[in-house]
Amino acid sequence: MATKPGTLKRRSLTERHEPEPITYGQGRGGRPWRRLRDQIMERDGYLCQCPACKKRPVPKVAHEVDHISNKRGPDGRLNDDPSNLAAINRDCHKAKTQAETLRGRRR
Ligand SMILES: [Zn+2]
Structure with a gap:
């Protein structure tokens, strides 16, 4: 009757194994x-401050701060310069x- 739930469950578990590109929360909660x-x-x-909201007459409220460029420096760290940081809405960030x-996967 129903489709095979067993196979579905296993697949979602494997996908969760991929490395997360998000760096927040990992040693980043410091003062x-x-x-x-x-x-x-x-x-x-x-x-x-995302491009979509900048075009809006009324931008969304920001919940977090985002790195505009996710390029890492030679030391493997993100650029924390204020010019590379912008307030962002949770949904826009997602x-x-x-x-x-x-984009990264396509490479
Ligand atoms: Zn936005």
Whole structure:
């Protein structure tokens, strides 16, 4: 009657094994980062700075701070310069991360 739930479950487990491109949460909850994040939020007025929201008459509210460029320096770290950081809405961030993951996979 039903489709094979066993196969489906196994597949989703394997997919979860792929490396996550998100670096937040891993050794990134430190105080300096939090202070920097607050600074960026304040600078951007707690509003999402993503390209889609910038075109909107009323941008979405920002929940977090995003690295505009995810390129890592020679030391393997993201560029934490305020010019590379922008406040972003949770949903916009998700969409951006997803697009970046897809782009990365295509290589
Ligand atoms: Zn946005």
